[in-house]
Amino acid sequence: MKQADVAVIGAGIAGLAVAYQLAKQGNKVVLFERNSRALSASIRNFGLVWPIGQQTGEHYRRAMASRRIWKELSTATGLECNETGSLHLVYAKDELAVLEEFVQAAPVNGYDCELLTPAQVAARSQAVKMEGLLGAMYSPTEMTVNPREASAMIAAHLQQQFNVTLRFNTAVNSISWPYIQTVDEQWKVDRVFVCSGADFETLYPQAFAQTALIKCKLQMMRTVPQPGSWQLGPALCAGLTLLHYSAFNTCKTLAALRQRVQEQMPEYLQWGVHVLVSQNGGGELTLGDSHEYGPDFAPFDKEFINKLILDYMHTFLKAPDFTIQERWHGIYPKLTNGQTNLVMEAEKNVTIVNGFGGAGMTLALGLAEEIVAPPTRTP
Secondary structure, three states, X not given: OEEEEEEEEOOOHHHHXXXXXXXXXXXXXXXXXXXXXXXOHHHOOOOEEOXXXXXXXXXXXXXXXXXXXXXXXXXXXXXXXXXXXXXXXEOOHHHHHHHHHHHHHHHHHOOOOEEEOHHHHHHHOOOEOOOOOOEEEEEOOOEEEOHHHHHHHHXXXXXXXXXXXXXXXXXXXXXXXXXEEEOOOEEEEEEEEEOOOOOOOOOOHHHHHOOOEEEEEEEEEEEOOOHHHOOOOOEEXXXXXXXXXXXXXXXXXXXXXXXXXXXXXXXXXXXXXXXXXXXXXXXXXXXXXXXXXXXXXXXXOOHHHHHHHHHHHXXXXXXXXXXXXXXEEEEEEEEXXXXXXXXXXXXXXXEEEEOOOOOHHHHXXXXXXXXXXXXXXXX
16 A cells, blocks of 8 residues: 555646646655656647736636746756747738737736737747738747656756656556555545546546536647747747737627628638747748547547638748658547546545646636645634
8 A cells, every 4th residue: 555645637738737736835745647758738839828818817827827836847957948929910800800909908808919010020039920910919929848848847847856756657547535546556545636638528527527528629820940940039920829818808899700701711710720929949830720529539640721721821931841740630628518638526634636728838828827736724
């Protein structure tokens, strides 16, 4: 019988975020991961911390808290964490109208952003196609981390700095608090956090069945390293992104944009395609993505979706080398009730943390800081 104060199930960004907060409080933590390393949504993304896309209020504050914690972890581990900011580029009048409305309300809603002229955009980025550009919104809050390195580096930091016990290649077969059973070990713990991402059928399936979770498949690509130390600068997106992120849902001008896209580009709405571009420290550009929803998916990617992504990318991005070296897909859980996370008690002292809906890199660290509060001590 092994013992710990807290067990965390899942070494994706949600589980790591929870384990980090617990370990900082001095808890003895054991972290279980069924694979040899994090392999799912936490490594299959842009690496973007994207506060500008989050709803005003608690969601934006949570994203900014995550941003602060990412910087804290970067300082402690040497993890790549570039404060690039972002540019929302617009080439149509209805897109510009949305940006104008959003930026005008930004001071009241708490966003840090400004509207740029085409000339000001050109001064900030060498990667933007200027033909037809009407303007852009610049936000300084977005950051880029390397998702393929982040999970492993944070896990190593937890082990080395906080003596967190790592159990990779170890599936948790059952939980009956206070006991956790794996194929080789039994643990007794005071508290459990289940951060299992898209694998929400294995542990507590009945509890998950009562939630509004659904799975989402996204397709993404990555270019070869750009030559000559060419830099993207701010992360880039364009008009379709205004239809994707909830931050813009309060804009009355959004309806006209959505109607025009539905009439002229219905396949982009059908497959949930909008296009973000980020760059990692190795100079590679990450491109995507799409959104398909369902209980499961065929393992085969749709090349026409990749073409939709690339066609739209070419309307706003110019770069030295567009050679694609990798294509992949990721699957993450999303809540259909409009919420951005799921925190629920599965049984006494067992908490489920899930449902970030593709925004785990942006929200998980901040949410973990909120929910893993130190115990209240009675005098």
